Amino acid sequence: MQLTAIARSLSCTNGLTSRLGRDKIKFWKVMRLTAILLTFACLQVAASGTGQTVTLKVKNAPMKEVFREIQKQTGLNVLVDEALLEKVGKVTLDVRNMPVSHVLNICLKDEPVSYTIMDGRIVVKPSSTGKFQSPIISTTNPQEPLAAIPIKGRVTDKDGNPLEGANVKVKGSKTGTTTDNQGRFTINVNEGDILVVSYIGFSEFTLSVTAAAINSAEGFSVRLNPAQTVLDETVIKGYYKSSRKASTGSIATISADKIGNQPVADPISSIQGRASGVMVTSSSGMPGSSFQVRIRGENSMSNGNEPLYVVDGVPFIFPTVLNQFTGANGNQSPLNSINPGDIERIDILKDADATAIYGSRGANGVILITTKRGTAAESQIAVNIYTGTRHVGNKLDFMNTQQYLEMRKEGFLNDAATMTLTNAPDLLLWDQNAYTDWQDLLMGNTANVTQAQVSFSGGNAQTKFLITGAVNKESTVLLGDFGYTRGSTHFSIDHTSKNGKFGLTTSINFATDKNDIVPTDVSQYFGLPPNFPVYNPDGSLYWYGSTQNPVAYLNRTYETQTNNLIGNNTLRYVILPGLTARANLGYTLTTMKQLQTLPASGFTNISPVPGSTAQYGNSDVNSYIIEPQLDYTKWLGPGKLSLLAGGSWQQTIQEGNYFLGAGYSSDALLKNRAAATSLTLRNYNYSEYKYQAVYGRINYDIKSKYILNLTFRRDGSSRFGEGNKFGNFGAVGGAWVFSDEKFVENNLSFLSLGKLRASYGITGNDQIGDYQYLDSWSSSTFPYGGQSGLSPARAFNPNFSWETNRKLDISLELGFLKDRVSLITSYYNNRSDDQLVGQTLSPQSGFSSYTSNFPALVENKGLEFDLNTQNIKKKNFTWNTAFNISFPGNKLLRYDNLASSGDASGYEVGKSTRIIKGFKFTGVNPNTGVPEFLDVNRDGLINSAGDWVVLGQTLPKFFGGLSNEFKYKNLSLDIFFQFVKQEAPTIDWGPLAGAYGGMSNKSTAVLDRWRNPGDITSIPRATVTSTNAANIAFRNFYRSSDAVWGDASYLRLKNVSLRYDLSSLTKRWKIAASSIYIQGQNLLTFTKYNGLDPEINGFDRRFVFPINPFGSVKTSAMPVLRTIAVGLNISI
Template sequence: MKNNYKRGMVVIMFLLAMAVLTILAIGELQAATPYHSVLYQQNVNGKVTGLDGNPLLGVTVRVAGKNYGTTTNLDGDYAIIANSGDMLVFSFVGYKPQEILIDEQSEVNVSLEEDVDALKEVTINAGYYNTTRRESTGNISRVTASEIENQPVVSPLQALQGRMAGVEITSGGFTPGTATRIRIRGVNSLREEGNYPLYIIDGVPVNSIPVETTSVLPSPGIDPLSNLDINNIESIEILKDADATAIYGSRGANGVVLITTKKGVTTGTGLQARFYYGAAVVPTKLDLLNSSEYLRVRRRAFANDSIEPTMQNAPELTVWNQEKYTDWQDFLYGGTAETTNASLNFSGGDQQTFFRLGGSFFTQGTIYPADYDYKKITGNLNLNHRSKNEKFQVNLAVNYGVDLNEFAGSLGFDVSTILLPPNAPNVFNDVGGLNWEEWEVGGFTNPVAGYFNTANKHTQNLVSNIGLSYRILPGLQLKTSLGYTNYTSEELRKQPSRSYNPTQSISNKSNHLRSERASWIIEPQLNYEMTLGKLNLESLFGTTLQENTALQERFLADGYASEALIGNIGAAESIRNPARSNTQYRYAAIFSRVGINWDRTYYLNLTGRRDGSSRFGPNNRFANFGAIGTAWIFSEEEFMETTFPFISFGKLRASYGTTGNDQIGDYGYLDTYEATRGPGGLYPTSLANPDFSWEINKKFEVGVELGFLKDQHRLSLSYYRNRSSNQLVGYPLPATTGFTLVQANLPATVENYGWELVLNTEIFNKEQFNWNASLNLSLPKNRLVSYPNIDQSTYANTYRVGEPLNISLVYDYTGRDPNTGLYTVRDVNEDGRYDYQDRIIAKDLNRELFGGISNTINHKNFSLQFLWQFVKQEGIIPNITAGGRYNTMSYLLSSLDEQSIFQPPSTLFPAREAEGYALQSTFPYQIASFWRLKNLSLAYKIPEDLINSIGMQNGRVFLHGQNLLTITPFKGLDAENPYSLAIGNLKSVTAGIEVNF
């Protein structure tokens, strides 16, 4: 009943928009269109907008060859006198100029295309309002469609790696659909779930927490953005500082990710088709020992230990084929994942109504030795309409995606698999089943246990929004945004008994998991703009009403009589571990913004918001947040032109403000209980605390932006400092209380600070050849500023005051023992044992710096783009001891030499114990910095004469490469994940074509 109600809301919203559009269209068709014409001289008027339909203020309109002209007003309107045959020239800083020939028409409406290479007036999305790079008082990073489309990735966040200062993105793994981790200016909260940013798609907030899955994915879960079509994204903005994020209040504590989808064209119709095909492989492998080397090291270990190899302790030396060699890395992930993408979009309209309707299909295979395919189908609709008098506007955006992921998670990507003895037996027997008998020798387990398991993860994601606006008076506008989202995930994992060792008597099973997330949001808003001489005022006032609901159901069905019946719940012998949770989150707020500037030179931006959250007790549900941002465009001062003529643009800006954080579980202020395994019982899990309140994040930033030589070279330098206090955590309680934890505020303060630099330059700008380059560099720092009595808390062995949150407390490595040759670490308190009292060194696991260098080169019909991503950091080497029953890195061959830095091969416990202490010391750390050719794209624009001959408007073919080359001294699998044996990205090459009709 509830689901039907929610879906009904979407239908009602859609029908409402259709009805409004129909009424307006009928009314306008019945109205007469005025037409005035003068043969030689006439009054010409019209409106100038951007491609998004928004009016442009200050556009210069002049008659070519004459010394007079005019500019557009707040609504983009203009009026000018011109003769029949004159050429009107429309020009605006930040947009490409346009020329229109006058032929006795009295109305000329124009849509200007944004010039992304211009600094001053490029429109950027600031959330509830638009601004420009020139006039922005906040720090907003932006990428456009040309930089991210055609990348063969599932999540749009993966396309941002290396492109934005202050934005650290780490892939969750190469399995399609896995959640990508994004951190905007560091970690603010002690809780993992307290560090997710806010996702906004076309004005609608989307839950950013990964969706839970029962499959073994190398990430926290399923990416909630995986259903989006990357080719349909117009731009992605990241809001970082207080001035940019405070208008979102508590939701913007960790930054805001604004995703804007593409809109239709305002003149004519067009059909765009895009297709690409490619393949992806693992970019690198560990340099492991081959069979002869491994057996040689194993024999030395037994010799050093004076132990005779037997079938039980060394089957690889006594039973298994000594000449056999299996590259387990190649077996596990040595396949080629084919990728295909096809999209079709139709757009068109006129100055009043324009639309874009499209869909896409994406599929990616697997590198595993199994049929694990990923498929995604998306559809999108964007409809915009405005009345003839320009007072009323309606915008509809709908994005819908469905995907199917068949990854079963049966092949574990871990050390136990890729480091198996290289002469181990085959995993399959002669009849295609799993080989158990040979693997049982010596206590090994077949590494592909679970091979015949299958999974079906099916997700659906709807993001819809209707925006209505009406201009009551000149400069006064009433707006309302109505949004609805629905995300469902249904997962069925089948586990037939033949996937497991028959001696374990495992029956046929199925795991069932269903999740649903739904939300609606209503945001009425009043905007007012005023110009009084040199004083310009922009203000808005709005409210937010939002509700999120989440439902999760899971259970295990066991005892199916046959494999064919798995999944049919009625055929199961028993249903075990059933669980169901249903939560509701309500959020309300009022917000306002006042932007003031004097003569487009001095800027002041004031933002305030009062938030209310149902996640807090009645006494602390509301809190106030706000920010102030200022900017001075000093290049407008008279002294600049004479004193510093080479500086074409200069701006100083600063901001300070507070945002909150309520990213905790629902109902934390109440006593909570869970059902016992037996019937009719409850046991306590969380103690009530009605007094805990919001985390507070205070943000400060100062920056300078410079343009040199008519903005051919542009520089932006920012310093920021964010402090998050009143930390919200689940505080563990002693067992004597009867509860496991209580939600509380801890007296801890976390600080993130650092520098960000962005440099853009035009290296060449000629008629048939131009070359633009950009650099972004981030120098982040993180530390725990204070935590009173941390030594008496449960975090005593996790954090250190003055050190970053992401640290590893390690021993001080003191070299090899001269008598035994084993690793040693320092016993600080000399008590004869090693514990956290001896872990005196805090190793910072964060990146010291990161960034990217991108280049775009255009020559005639050719275009070349490439991006280098770079990171400076440390990591740990994969192995430090040879001689055990698992394979090791080739550099450990040096352990056969007595002068080696590595301890000699051994199979005995003292060597394993010494290795364990050494792994938790400073010994295994090494430089893991890297340079990666993240993207390389070559495109060729098909000549116009050929295009026109076959009835097309334009077309291009392209070749795209991703993660093609990584330069690093790191010995692990992937320098992006320097503390684990995991791969974040695949190396891929795709080729495609794009045509427009």
């Protein structure tokens, strides 16, 4: 029941209800009045309702005007149901000095209402008989204290969905309560009290307690509107929720509209650049490829640094455990099985306060993915479909045939070498005018992408449901018929019993995808000679010696079939008011089948591969989790106390195998495992991971101004030895909203929010392989007596234990001009010790290395800034800007006895743990054209033992994003830029880079090479002989020096979305909502980097010691693709 108070001295709150006023007797000289006079005055006021008269002359006037005139003449406040008032007919009346009660009897005699005059008020309510009832006139002394009366009510959202846990409090008192599962509440009040209703994610609402509401059997019905400011937004922190204003943790949120504006298949790609402190890097532009995600740096030197992924409350398996072997797209991410269109929001938990509730699993941050759910509304069908194209957005600038051949001839001349058909077929055999653009040939096609999604939703206050189905299909830019297809379905249901005590929430996500690509990334062959023949005159593939024809790779296939099921059930029961029991039951099942065919036609005729082969891989991951939980909320003293206690029991079983088949009678049978005459088991793995924990949380909130949050968790992991399986972790967080202090409100009116928060906590990390503390044995390579023996491979380590992370976060949140401008500044300092690192052992021990907790300390600290502004806010035009930037810092603070360890060549105390070491390039000798390098230890020799220096690091120096949203009437435009400041190896870095002058094409930068004595340049001379000094210097030093290490920073136009809302035009056809849109992804990249893509080439560039000086540096991979798509949205 919406209540309206017609009162001279009252103002409406939230446009729904006016606050009751109380008659106040003003005394000119209060101290001179006696108690007798005060009593007399009160009695006089009490009787005024019956004795006062009014003079009215109205014609065909609404009853609302009559009440206003009565109020004006008598001072009586009028309380009436606004909806009821509209049912009262219009009035024509001409009276003079008539008692109020007589006037009302005349005006309301034919209306189904009754009224009461009491305590200086007129209360109008529906008649219980449906006809006019005689009035009740009360002369009760208004100054007599009234006993509190219980009143009922219900709180819902704008769609009528009940809001459980909403706060209902009497303003200015300690009386308060919370709503149950049905949104219902009961609270003791007096007439005239002001109730304040609040709920996270919704705007606060206030209303007055009236006599009509007290006498009504229905009580109050309150509908809350969604938050209008970021302060009221909901923040999801895993097991509980909070408002952003009352949150004590560092959390970033990406909403459904930001995700939906991007034509992407993997939800992780949608958060790229949109959250401070979160660095997301793609591994490849191939469909289904994975992403590397780092939240506030890398804490571990050698183990997992990936965050925990949680989908609808169910922890997701680690993204890279499935593959038995990999294709051109690398390890496939299971997250690619989640349809971005099914996602409601993604919340990223960054600091200890936010992540501590997840214990060791959240040591590297937590990414919460919440899928969409049904609403209490009429059944609705929604359709979203888009189609578009993708292509490579950047090509390397290689030399043409004439420039290439000139370099080759120059190399032979410099080395005084003789050309032969073996070392110079490009000069002596192949067409000197032929030209093949290998980039265009191998991945110059246009890929097509189409996605269609249909959803059906609806329900009522008790039961809501949502069913969606989606299909995503995309081809590739490769030469050949390759592609990726995914089908997915999502189902959710929410049910609450009539009494609001019992609730059930179910969510099921299932997806199946098929990825058909090539086993090898063909971008590594862009440097083939431009006149290398692709085909023979008869159309067959051309081969020359051991030189690989990359088109032959297209005869090989790599197929994966992945099925992914995520199910979650949440049961809840209200035991007592404020006390709720919950049980979360989750299950995931992921299966992957892999097939790689290697027909003989895909290899040269001198290839060592003996005929056609095929590889078959199978992986299964089963995981379940059970989490009982108790929540208790109570108003205690001046604030609200929230308690949470629960436990986790999780088990994950992984099993996989990999077989190699050979001896097929035909290449057509390669996909048939039974057709192989030889089938060899190459790998089998089985592991069982068990995890259990108990956790608790205490939160005390005083007026959303002073907030304290305490979290504790005791974790147990099967990955550690006896006596070390359990660890205790916890965090404390606090916030002070100083803008709510009186001295700030009175002196800094422009400051709409001022909040200081801080947190500190300790978490563990068990992101290591299973059974690492146990000793292991491997079969011997050399048999004895015809039998293969066993040899020790890993030593038993009972002291194998947790890595420990200590996290500190201090943040300042500011809002200006009613939150038109908001700024969040965060400083974090994370320190991780007890590092699990491998230590080299002497051969006499029987083991090569020994992994144990080592007193090495890694620090990640940095600054984050988030700025949001509402630049223009007009009726028909708005312009909003969002900007974030992060400055991460990574440093190895301590490593005892580093100089004598096997890691001495890879780490330096005081430097980043992701440094790259190499030779210091001093220039090209102008007389000889030979590259020269700094002799660091001055021993007269250039070698890695004493002459390596730190070239740079693979972690970014800063990164962020900039978004601008414009909306004009029905047209909206969203433009998003992503930027990264980083370093990376160039295309001539690494062991695969050939010397200038060799039989491989180079970029046009080589045109500035040394040619004659006296030339001043940084590009060495052309050389073709492996024994030549220039060639040796290139192979041994130049390609692992800072000459080929440089700036890989970039600014990328990541996303543009233009949408037009057609709803106003299509409603005539009973279409509730509709829009058309065009979206672009990875449209432009501004960079000085000389490779294909500064993002891809910056992936996984970690130094590996001590054998490989180039580590796992990837300098050639499929770049991210430029996408343009058009789409249509319809809801009926």
